[in-house]
Amino acid sequence: MTVEAVPVTPPRFRKVRWLLGGCIFLLLVGALLWWQYGRRAEVKYITVPVAQGSIKNAINATGTIEPVKSVNLGFKNSGIIKAIYVKPGDAVKAGQVLAVQDTAELEAQLAQAQASYNSAAANLQKLEAGATAAEIAQAEANVETARIAYNDAAAAAERNKALFEAGALSKAELDSAVSARDSSAAKLRQAEAALEDLKNGSRPEEIAAARAQVEAAKAQVELARNNLESAQLRAPWDGIISAVNGEVGYRVGSSTDNSNSSFITMITPTLQLRAKVNEADINKVKVGQEVSFTVNAIPGKEMRGKVAWIAPEAQTVSNVQLYDVVISLDPEPSLKAGMTASVDFILDRKDNVLTIPEAALTFARTYLAGSEGNGGRSGAAVGGDRSTSGGRTIPGGVPGTTTNDNGSAGRSEAGAAGGHTAGTTVLVLENGRPVPRQIVTGASDESNVEVVSGLAAGEAVVVGTSTSARTSSSTQTRSFMGPGPVQVRQPARTTTGR
Template structure:
């Protein structure tokens, strides 16, 4: 042997020998990988179940209590004086003087304006002269009657002496009768002339436009120098309100609400001029005449109002609340509770319905369960409904709505809250 060492051949190298600890770690890796896969799958399944299932709902509840329930009808109307007098003119002519203006307090018979009276004064003078002419004609015809009667008496005496013929006597008697009839005609003409004179004087008096009542001028529609033409229609010169301390509101009530309106019902209303003030009145009259505008039928209800401080002005627009019914100190629930119905998803938390399930009922949440309670309802004001009979008691919490957790929150947070 030459003492040299041959290099080992790679194909002839023996397999490395592993220590026992290394051999154990190498065998543990597959189990670790399998366990991690199983844990991940379970986590995904649990997460999917909680994300996919809907959030468990909760409910908004309101406590049942005692209170007042008032049924009312809302409407709008116009403020007007109880009695408004239209002052016009019976005769035509130019206005020569205006003696009343807006807000003038007037008395019955007070002159508010005058129309040029000259043409009507001329008519009075002419008719007065006609009466004088008729009286003069009467005096003349009376004298003629006296002469006709004397002539008839003379002719009759002469006939007894055979001095005149029967024809002459008949003619004398006829003339006396005609003179007597003329007197009656003259008296009738005098009465006619007097009537014409009276009419002329009335027309002359009409040139003074007078207030027919005590009141306040609320409108003036004429000016000095304006010509009034009353030939076809009486012109309106003034509007006079008899008493502004007593006002009324004319309101239009829809046909769906008119059945609940009665005389004497209390009314509250407000006007734009006094938004912080509430006025009170009562229904004085419900008129039977319908008013149809664009196929909408309404009826006029008149509300009487005390306007002692003259705050209300004619023509103001009023927003009215008419109280048609009221119950005080009654058990009441929110009207929304009578409309609430739980969803099918909550079937596991719902107590089976009773035999009155189709009648008025409310849902009460007790011990995380929903119980349906049948009730007999009374009047409603839209927000609350009176309960006349039922198993509800003051303090019970009725369900008015379903409340779900916020969908904006992450699924994990919703899961934690649930």
């Protein structure tokens, strides 16, 4: 029976194999550790400097710049435009002629009215003066002539009557003679009455009727003269021409015609602001209240005004009740009618106070709360160094620093109302590290908070972070930015204990 020999590994080779495996294991562990810790994020802190500013508590609304007065001008009567003397943008004075119509027809109407007036006035003068001596003498002669004719007719009638009774004349011939006598008698009475009227003068009612005719004719003259004068379109007050809707040679209708109601539009140079305020806020708006506003055409410039009057009745816009509030404005040459404005009705205001963004308080509250929730590891990963106070880890802090009991930088309602709030925490960037700082805050608005104490002008408060991996070009930003200038600072790299 043959026994085959089994090869035996030398002890030295076995040790080398174990050593090689250990090295490989260590390399793998090192690579894993490098992958985990070597890619640790680099943190950039976004800061805003503490600055002098204004805090205002206000009601927001939108509005439109408009002229205090606006009028549409048109000619009183229809006619052809003869000349236009103004263009949009021209400044005009009260009474200045803006345009004229052709006046030939209106001049003829005035001449006709004047002639009618002259005739009525002459007739009145005649009635008031009474009859002349010549007119009376003529009337007396007319009476005498009528009496002679009557006497002749009466004598002929008597003769014919005698002949008729003698049978020498027919009944028809007698009737004709009687008719002629009666007609002559009537003419005599008429002539005598005319003579009496001339001697007595005109009756009061005749003179009154003549006077009425004179007044009516005079009114027609005035009307024709006014029509002629209205052919010149004049400015009613000092103002600016806003629009001219017409050309020389065009026929325009009368002022009662809607097509001519806006031939020339004129506005005042003085402007006002008309804002629309929601019914929920209207009781907070008072006459005389201070208003600040901005317009898109002049970015960054805040202008002032005061509430002039408030509409007593709301207008419904998209099922929302809005009240018109008109604001008188300080003179501002750059403002123009039609500009859209963003309006703030000031309820409370503080000027020239230290301010920081609301974002600084929000970020500090979230940052500190997150550090506590992670047992301090968040501070090492995001903030760099860490220190402890009373068993609590505060990222980037210093020994002895404390925060509010809940680790937040929140403010009470007293701060928003204008009172002072103590115990508020913000993060101040010192030597590249965020350090908690206790401050006292005051009034606030929607974006900024007043700093009563705890900070100095120019100090940088943290409002956010921007992180990036060393082995990657990607960047992640964690920020609570509000309005205001931004400074990005790169903190010094630190080494944390393991």
